[in-house]
Amino acid sequence: MIAECRLEERLIYTICGLLEGIEHIATGMASPIPAGAALLRRELSGASVRVSVLASRRLHAFTDGGSEIFDLAAQGRIGAFFLSGGQIDGQANVNLVGVGEYPRMDVRWSGSFGSSFLYYLIPKVILFRLEHTVRTLVERVDFVSAPGSSDPDLYRPGGPYALITNRCLFMYDQTKRCFTLASLHPGESIESVTENTGFEFDRPDIVSTTTAPPADVLRLIRTKVAALLQDPYPKFAAEVFG
Amino acid sequence: MLESILQPGVDKLAAMIPHGAKVAVTKNQSGGPAALVRALIRREIRDLHVIGVPTTGYVADILIGAGCVATIETSAVTLDEVGLAPRFIEAVKSGAIRIVDSTCPAIYSALRAGEKGIPFIPIRGLIGSDVAAHRADYKIIDNPYAPGDRIIVLPAIVPDIALLHAPMADRHGNIYTGQDRDAPLIAHASRQTLVTVEKIYEGNLLDVPQLAAATMSSIYIGGVALAERGAWPLGLGEDYSEDQAHLIRYRNMAVSEAGFADYIRSYVVPVAAHV
Numbered sequence: 481m482i483a484e485c486r487l488e489e490r491l492i493y494t495i496c497g498l499l500e501g502i503e504h505i506a507t508g509m510a511s512p513i514p515a516g517a518a519l520l521r522r523e524l525s526g527a528s529v530r531v532s533v534l535a536s537r538r539l540h541a542f543t544d545g546g547s548e549i550f551d552l553a554a555q556g557r558i559g560a561f562f563l564s565g566g567q568i569d570g571q572a573n574v575n576l577v578g579v580g581e582y583p584r585m586d587v588r589w590s591g592s593f594g595s596s597f598l599y600y601l602i603p604k605v606i607l608f609r610l611e612h613t614v615r616t617l618v619e620r621v622d623f624v625s626a627p628g629s630s631d632p633d634l635y636r637p638g639g640p641y642a643l644i645t646n647r648c649l650f651m652y653d654q655t656k657r658c659f660t661l662a663s664l665h666p667g668e669s670i671e672s673v674t675e676n677t678g679f680e681f682d683r684p685d686i687v688s689t690t691t692a693p694p695a696d697v698l699r700l701i702r703t704k705v706a707a708l709l710q711d712p713y714p715k716f717a718a719e720v721f722g
Numbered sequence: 723m724l725e726s727i728l729q730p731g732v733d734k735l736a737a738m739i740p741h742g743a744k745v746a747v748t749k750n751q752s753g754g755p756a757a758l759v760r761a762l763i764r765r766e767i768r769d770l771h772v773i774g775v776p777t778t779g780y781v782a783d784i785l786i787g788a789g790c791v792a793t794i795e796t797s798a799v800t801l802d803e804v805g806l807a808p809r810f811i812e813a814v815k816s817g818a819i820r821i822v823d824s825t826c827p828a829i830y831s832a833l834r835a836g837e838k839g840i841p842f843i844p845i846r847g848l849i850g851s852d853v854a855a856h857r858a859d860y861k862i863i864d865n866p867y868a869p870g871d872r873i874i875v876l877p878a879i880v881p882d883i884a885l886l887h888a889p890m891a892d893r894h895g896n897i898y899t900g901q902d903r904d905a906p907l908i909a910h911a912s913r914q915t916l917v918t919v920e921k922i923y924e925g926n927l928l929d930v931p932q933l934a935a936a937t938m939s940s941i942y943i944g945g946v947a948l949a950e951r952g953a954w955p956l957g958l959g960e961d962y963s964e965d966q967a968h969l970i971r972y973r974n975m976a977v978s979e980a981g982f983a984d985y986i987r988s989y990v991v992p993v994a995a996h997v
Contacts, residue, residue, distance in 0.1 A: 509802065545903025546749060546776060550827035554846055576798075582856060583821050588814045590806060591798030593777065596825035596854070597847035624852040625825075634849055635871060715803060 485692040487646060488720045489701050490665065491608075492516040493693035494649060496524065498606060498642055502559035506532040506540075506549060506602075508593065512709060512716035514562035514608060515539075519705045524697070532558075536712035550594060553601040556637065560604040563595050567621045568607055570659060570679025572628025572640040572652055574599065575621035582623055592625035599626035604641040612645035614678040629657050648673050649690055650681060658682060663690040727895050727945050735916050735947040736761035739883055742792070744771040746833075746881035746908045747781050750802060753902065753958035754781040755885040757949040758918050760990045763788040773881055774799060775833065775908055776826035780956060780969060783807040784990065786819060787982045795822035797829055804969045808976045825853055828860075828876055835878035836911035842875045849874050883944070884912035887952045889961060892923040895940030898933055900959050906938045914944035918952040920961060 495517035499505055505518040515533045522529040533539035534549065542548045552558050565574035566589045574595055580586035599605055609616055630636045640652040643659055647668045650659035661673065661683035670687060693701060706721040729735045736758060739745065747754055759781045762770075767790050772782050774796030782799055785791050787809030799810040813819040828845055835843035842861075848854045849862060854874060865871035886905050890898040897917050899905040909915040927937040955972070957964035972989075975981035 509800075543901070543903075545907065546752075547827065547830035547904075547907075550830065554827075577823060577852070582852065583823075584815060584817045586815070588811050590800040591777070591796065591823060592825050592851075592853055593798050594826040596851045597827045597845070600847035624850070624855075627850045630850050633870065633872070635846060635873070 485698060486720060487665065488513055488516075489698060490690060490692050491644060491646075492520055492701055492705070493697060494663075494690055495606060495608075495644060496520040498604070499560055500525075502604065503528070504530040504532070504552075504558050505560045506534065506552075506558050507562055508534050510564070511535065511562050511608075512713040513610075514606065515712060516701065516705050516709055518560075519708050520697070520701060523700055523704055533712055538711060539708065550597060553598055553638075556601075558602050560606065560641075561598055561602040562606050562608055563599060563626070564608050565595070565621075565625065567616060567618050568609055568643065569618050569621045569628075570681065571620075571657055572607065572643070572659070573621045573624045574607065574626045574628070575623045576625040577623040579622050585622070595626040598638070599640070600630070600636045600638050602638040605638060606641055607643040608645070609643070610646050612647040612673075613676050617645070617676070618678040628652075629654075647676065653682065656682070660684075661687055663688045665690045727940070727943060728891075728893075729945050729947040732757050732761045732918055732947045732949045732952070733764065735918065735945050736765050736767070738916060738945050739767060739885075741767060742769040742771070743882045744773065744880075746773040746775050746879075746884045746912055747778055748775050748886065748902070748904045748908060749777045750779040750800075750956050750964070752904050753887050753953040754778070754956045755887040755918060755952065756781055756954055756956055757952035758885055758887065758916065758947075759785060763790060763986065763990050766790075768792075771795065773829070773879060775904055776824075776829040779807055780972065783809045783976065784972075784985075786810050786813050787976060788986060788990075791819050793820040793822060795824060795829075797824045797826045801969055801973055804966065804973050808973060809982060823853055823856065825851075828853075829879065830907070832876045832879040833907055833911040835876070836880040837907065840878060842877050844873045844875045846873065879911060881908065881912040882914075884908040884915040884942075886915060886917045887919070887949065887958065888917055889920050889958065890923045890927070891917065891919040891943075891946045892925060892927045894926055894928075895943045895946065896927040896937050897940075897943060897946070898923065898927050898937045900936050902959060909938055909942040912942075915942045916945045917943060918947050918949035920948075920950055920952065920958070922948065 567575040578585035578588040777798040955965040955968040
């Protein structure tokens with residue numbers, strides 16, 4: 481019998497659904513679940529989808545150094561990317577620097593990486609945070625590595641599309657500049673999400689449950705996708721797929 | 723000829739770097755100059771301005787922990803899958819070092835400006851972020867070709883010295899860097915480049931088209947030293963992978979000052995520690 485769907489597998493499948501129609505999907509460092517989702521999208525959509533997993537040695541076609549991905553984004557050649565952050569707030573501002581007063585912060589993280597640029601240029605940026613608490617999803621970030629939106633006169637073809645966590649999926653509303661609760665993962669409720677979210681968000685009257693992948697897709701995740709994730713994310717592959 | 727720039731060892735190469743120098747290093751995946759940096763610690767270098775291109779990790783963390791760094795300028799300091807860089811975190815929180823936060827493409831573009839001998843370069847994005855807000859040296863201008871289109875400009879980055887580890891040098895001082903394209907970028911932008919290499923190529927790298935395609939000429943190079951496994955514990959392209967077990971050991975030791983001092987005694991002071 482097929483073992484029950486794990487949260488990571490449900491997230492891979494859900495994110496994959498958000499990537500339909502995108503020609504080139506890129507994933508950055510520390511992003512095994514987005515990488516899995518991008519690779520699953522390619523499996524389901526065929527060779528027309530290009531996937532670039534930065535953390536890998538073989539799953540990308542960059543030949544011109546570390547700046548190539550940023551140049552591709554500026555040229556409009558990347559359709560989707562993923563960002564996480566120590567803190568994310570209700571306006572989709574992302575903080576990868578730290579907590580407290582800059583520069584000598586109480587908590588300091590690695591740094592903004594390419595977020596201060598990619599968030600502006602890639603049309604669909606999917607935020608992901610696997611710890612969903614009032615500590616991580618805050619009312620207002622302490623430091624804006626990358627803002628969720630900009631003045632309308634600023635050149636900005638890209639921005640937030642969705643936020644997925646270990647509790648739920650939010651979609652980003654570009655007009656209202658806030659998140660709308662789209663689905664709840666099994667075991668979660670509107671109450672559990674509200675209690676653990678530091679920002680206000682919209683929601684419909686009825687919120688569906690995040691769907692699990694059908695059996696054939698789950699098999700694909702556990703075989704083809706799992707095998708491809710071995711090189712960039714050996715620890716993750718071992719933990720999730722055994 | 724190489725004889726005038728080939729140093730008899732990594733410590734002699736390290737002696738060429740002055741206190742207070744602005745030094746550029748490439749990211750963890752590009753094969754950092756770890757052996758050369760350990761030699762810098764041995765000679766107790768001070769007040770470095772380290773530029774992580776566009777990120778850095780182990781090499782910056784050990785320099786910071788050893789008290790060699792006044793300023794770190796980069797978009798992130800990370801040990802990747804192993805986690806945060808402990809000495810960096812500690813030093814930023816205590817104020818022991820100055821952090822100049824950036825974002826990856828800004829570092830790349832600013833180095834391009836240095837490479838081209840121009841004073842500044844524009845880049846998209848950044849406007850409205852706190853990264854930009856805390857950079858008095860970043861200026862917002864009006865696009866001269868499209869009034870009303872605001873864009874941010876960055877001053878050129880011109881490091882005093884680029885520190886590299888590469889697969890090969892030849893006896894003419896040409897350096898083969900393989901598929902890594904960030905190495906030539908920092909060499910072109912910097913006033914000089916000091917390189918450790920895995921081996922010497924007997925011949926002229928520029929005579930073989932496939933090698934020449936991934937070689938930079940000696941015009942950029944101030945000094946070369948042989949250092950087998952000179953990127954360890956980081957990896958070097960196809961030559962060897964990173965030693966993640968050692969990076970985990972490093973992280974576990976470096977979380978405390980005493981543990982870090984122990985790491986220096988065990989792995990930095992003895993020259994051939996990795997053998």
